[in-house]
Amino acid sequence: QVQLVESGGGVVQPGRSLRLSCEVSGIIFSNHGMHWVRQAPGKGLEWVAAIWYDGSKKCYADSVKGRFTISRDDSKNTLYLQMNSLRVDDAAVYFCARDTGRYPADWGQGTLVTVSS
């Protein structure tokens, strides 16, 4: 079955950068769009970004547009999220999820990003 494993989280100072990875197995990765969704401590889910199955389109929430970049490497079955100019309110658990038809379907366990000076 599909497995998604996020990595790359950690503690970072405001204004710095971090890159998250999501390694996917059990499916033909290049056939699927992918999402990043985050959840701040004690808060609800927030959609962050999506990338089409062929990488032709990338979409972002207004809260991260211009600072975050979603990308994929199909040769490595891996999804990425490059996060620049991090702010305190970017602190969250970041989940990657597979899209199977205009919705996030299968989810990873998440990776925690803490933004603090």
Next chain:
Amino acid sequence: QTVVTQEPSFSVSPGGTVTLTCGLSSGSVSTSHYPSWYQQTPGQPPRTLIYATNTRSSGVPDRFSGSILGNKAALTITGAQAHDDSYYYCVLYLSGDIWVFGGGTKVTVL
């Protein structure tokens, strides 16, 4: 900016029925928004329950059903069980190729 609305909380008795809704701050929810529903317990990733309005994800019991009710998407839990005590989120696919989650509903079974 479009807001997706959900009730903050609901309480239901064991064996009872509860209907959660998912609306838009402006306009009506339709099948073209591909409304989907997730269950989440603290410390766990979301679990997909319903996608594309009314299709149950694999392994989800038929106690959970999705629909459009009036101008909102709805998730109905029939015959609530203790382990249904959880948070429930909806997400809508909006024009401009963005997705927006609702704020979530805490369902308490007691």
